[in-house]
Amino acid sequence: MNRRDFFGAGAAMGLGMALNSSTNFAAAQTTAETDRRAEAKLRISSQLGPAPGKNDAEKLANMKKYGCEAVEYHGGCVGKGKEHKEMANDAGLEVSVICWGSCNGDLCSDVVEKRQPGIDALKRALETAAEMEARGVIYVPAFNGQTKLTNQEIRKLLLEFMPEVAKFAASMNTAVIFEPLCRMEAFFLRQVADGASLCRDIQRIAGTSDDNPGITVMGDFYHMDTEEANDMGAFICAGKKYLKHVHLAGGVSNPRRTFPGENDRNYVDGFRGLKYIGYTDFCSFECGCAGKDKEEAFKKTIAFLREQWEKA
Numbered sequence: 351m352n353r354r355d356f357f358g359a360g361a362a363m364g365l366g367m368a369l370n371s372s373t374n375f376a377a378a379q380t381t382a383e384t385d386r387r388a389e390a391k392l393r394i395s396s397q398l399g400p401a402p403g404k405n406d407a408e409k410l411a412n413m414k415k416y417g418c419e420a421v422e423y424h425g426g427c428v429g430k431g432k433e434h435k436e437m438a439n440d441a442g443l444e445v446s447v448i449c450w451g452s453c454n455g456d457l458c459s460d461v462v463e464k465r466q467p468g469i470d471a472l473k474r475a476l477e478t479a480a481e482m483e484a485r486g487v488i489y490v491p492a493f494n495g496q497t498k499l500t501n502q503e504i505r506k507l508l509l510e511f512m513p514e515v516a517k518f519a520a521s522m523n524t525a526v527i528f529e530p531l532c533r534m535e536a537f538f539l540r541q542v543a544d545g546a547s548l549c550r551d552i553q554r555i556a557g558t559s560d561d562n563p564g565i566t567v568m569g570d571f572y573h574m575d576t577e578e579a580n581d582m583g584a585f586i587c588a589g590k591k592y593l594k595h596v597h598l599a600g601g602v603s604n605p606r607r608t609f610p611g612e613n614d615r616n617y618v619d620g621f622r623g624l625k626y627i628g629y630t631d632f633c634s635f636e637c638g639c640a641g642k643d644k645e646e647a648f649k650k651t652i653a654f655l656r657e658q659w660e661k662a
């Protein structure tokens with residue numbers, strides 16, 4: 351057994367444990383056949399907040415200078431895609447995604463009248479993402495306190511309205527990206543695998559292609575620190591088809607949710623999962639900075655992440 355076979359069998363065993371016994375054999379076969387480590391790349395992006403600089407132009411220039419390939423914009427860019435794409439391109443960057451959020455939980459609100467305007471707003475964000483050639487729009491169904499619907503009711507509702515939105519996104523070569531959050535922030539959708547199974551069910555109804563299902567999921571290393579038993583297993587569950595984005599942040603120990611490397615959060619296990627599925631989309635900073643010199647801290651965290659990637 352060579353190293354590749356050994357790794358494949360080990361990962362398949364790990365994945366198999368998360369599945370029921372009747373699917374173990376099929377999962378083991380599929381996983382062993384889809385070792386795509388040779389294709390994987392660590393492509394770094396950042397939101398404007400964590401990047402050092404006095405203004406957006408300086409931040410974008412520093413991102414490029416320290417090795418980022420893309421910028422992740424907030425929802426404020428919706429309707430202003432052309433200028434935001436130009437700003438990124440002028441700095442030599444792509445646009446990774448739009449971090450849009452929950453729209454106050456309107457799409458999954460217990461107040462029925464709020465839902466359609468929320469869906470329309472998500473579609474406008476998708477149009478801007480398409481205009482900027484971004485991978486997709488990060489969407490959170492509801493933060494705690496934003497809906498009175500139960501877990502089961504939200505899932506059912508998403509299966510009703512999201513297939514059409516997924517088709518709309520896929521037709522423009524972009525995607526909705528579910529973001530699982532930790533329990534302190536959301537009761538619905540907390541694990542990457544749960545998000546992936548939701549994507550699978552929505553894709554089945556939408557009938558979109560495997561190349562771009564239009565409905566995808568992401569992992570955030572901060573939230574995963576609370577919710578995932580195994581980072582590698584979480585990313586392998588989503589696979590290359592559904593995993594579209596990653597947020598880089600420290601874990602829950604102090605200093606909480608700051609630049610990777612500033613607390614004890616380890617990325618090797620998660621990066622091993624990303625390598626295994628041949629991940630080539632972006633890993634993007636969404637975090638604070640504990641260091642006094644932000645530019646120095648930015649440089650240091652990128653070097654730290656590249657080391658972790660090498661170890662994975």
Ligand code: MG
Nearest residue numbers: 529570597636
């Ligand atoms: Mg996040």
